[in-house]
Amino acid sequence: MMAIPLLHLLVLGAILFCLGLAIVLTKRHAIAILMGIELLFNAANLNLVAFAQYDPDRLQGQVYSLFVMLIAACETAVALAIVLQVFKYFKTAHLQDIDQLNG
Amino acid sequence: MPSLPQVLFYVFAGLAVGGGVWLLLSKNLLHMAFALLLTLLGLAAIYVLLYADFVAVAQIMVYVGGVLVLILFGLLLSSNATGSFVAQEPVNRSIGLLLAVVLLGGGIWALVQSFDAAFGHYPAVPALAQQAALGHYTSLHGLGKQLISTYVLPFEIASVLLLVALVGAAAITKQTSRK
Numbered sequence: 001m002m003a004i005p006l007l008h009l010l011v012l013g014a015i016l017f018c019l020g021l022a023i024v025l026t027k028r029h030a031i032a033i034l035m036g037i038e039l040l041f042n043a044a045n046l047n048l049v050a051f052a053q054y055d056p057d058r059l060q061g062q063v064y065s066l067f068v069m070l071i072a073a074c075e076t077a078v079a080l081a082i083v084l085q086v087f088k089y090f091k092t093a094h095l096q097d098i099d100q101l102n103g
Numbered sequence: 104m105p106s107l108p109q110v111l112f113y114v115f116a117g118l119a120v121g122g123g124v125w126l127l128l129s130k131n132l133l134h135m136a137f138a139l140l141l142t143l144l145g146l147a148a149i150y151v152l153l154y155a156d157f158v159a160v161a162q163i164m165v166y167v168g169g170v171l172v173l174i175l176f177g178l179l180l181s182s183n184a185t186g187s188f189v190a191q192e193p194v195n196r197s198i199g200l201l202l203a204v205v206l207l208g209g210g211i212w213a214l215v216q217s218f219d220a221a222f223g224h225y226p227a228v229p230a231l232a233q234q235a236a237l238g239h240y241t242s243l244h245g246l247g248k249q250l251i252s253t254y255v256l257p258f259e260i261a262s263v264l265l266l267v268a269l270v271g272a273a274a275i276t277k278q279t280s281r282k
Contacts, residue, residue, distance in 0.1 A: 002106040003228050004152060007218050011211055012116045012149075016142070018207035019123035025199030028192070029132060031177050035139050038170060039123060042146050045162075049155045053229035059245045062155050063254055066246070069158075069165045070261050074268035076170045080177040081275040087181040096194055 009050040017043035028094045030083045034076060041072045108152050115152070119145030130192070132178050136171060143167050154231045157242050 016039055023036030045065040052061030087093045105113075122141030129135050143166045150159035193199075234240050250258050 002109055003232050004109055004112045006222055006225060007214065008112070008116075009149075009153075010214055010218075012119070014207060014210040014214065015120055016123055016146075018203040018210070019120070019127055021206065022199055022203035023127050025202065026127075026193040026196050028194055031174060031181065032132060032135055034177075035126060035135055035174065038139065038166070039126065039142065042143065042166075045158075046146060046149065049150050049153050049158055052155060053153055053231040054225055056230040056234050057245070058253070059242060059249055062158050062242060062246060063249050065155075065158055066161060067257060067261060069161055070265065073165055073169055074264055076173050077268050077272040078275065080173055081272040083177060084180055085275060093181045 003053075006050060010047060013043045013046040013050070016046065028096055030086065030093045030095055031080070033095065034079055034083075038072060038076070041068055044068065112149060112152050115145040115148040117145075118142075119149070132182075133175075136175055136178065139174070140167060140171055143171065154229075154235050154240060155242055157246050 020036045020039030020043060023039060024033050027033050027036065045068050048061040048065040048068070050061075052059050052065075055061060083093055086098065090098050092098070119142045122138045122143075122145060125138035126135050126142065129138060143162065147159045147162040147167075150156075150162060231240075231242075
């Protein structure tokens with residue numbers, strides 16, 4: 001029986017993390033940046049689940065990944081509420097255009 | 104000759120990375136949401152291959168059923184009639200992509216360099232796979248026991264956090280609609 005090589009899982013996590021980072025850095029729209037953050041969370045989750053394979057009794061990685069998902073759901077709900085308020089107030093959700101504090 | 108789980112892993116990894124690349128390159132926010140859907144589903148399938156069945160189902164229910172739908176509603180409510188869906192020219196393109204590529208290259212290089220020293224002693228077949236090979240395996244028993252014993256305090260705090268986030272999101276959305 002052949003298992004999935006751990007190195008390939010970690011490399012996949014690294015690729016997804018860097019894609020998420022590039023999205024966070026290069027997108028204009030606040031919701032697009034939120035999607036990039038979700039990608040970052042998922043890359044971290046993949047590593048946690050990959051290492052949980054070697055921990056059959058305690059499954060700490062899987063438990064932790066469940067908590068990460070929960071925090072991500074909370075974060076998205078609150079962040080979207082804030083984005084909607086920002087959109088109502090500034091009439092735009094592009095973060096570059098919201099520069100009131102930029103003296 | 105790779106086994107079936109390995110082939111499936113590479114297929115779903117390709118799906119996840121393809122979704123991520125589409126997410127990065129697309130200028131249309133709605134297309135970005137669909138690309139995120141591809142990535143999330145590919146990762147859920149990979150979790151199944153890693154014997155994390157409950158995490159895979161939670162991924163589909165929470166991310167696809169919850170977060171992604173929430174994001175689509177956010178898009179619906181934060182787009183004006185003049186079509187801000189498509190006007191998505193990227194910013195900081197060169198510096199952002201450079202940083203991500205450098206981090207990716209450095210990360211993969213460091214992983215490959217230090218992999219044998221750090222994880223070389225790990226068994227070739229993970230312990231979970233050995234258990235699964237014995238018969239029907241599910242991570243539910245282990246996860247359930249963990250969540251009501253070792254992690255019972257974080258579990259309860261998480262439930263309170265969910266409630267606070269729910270009330271907070273409702274309060275934030277309500278605040279200015281009253282004015």
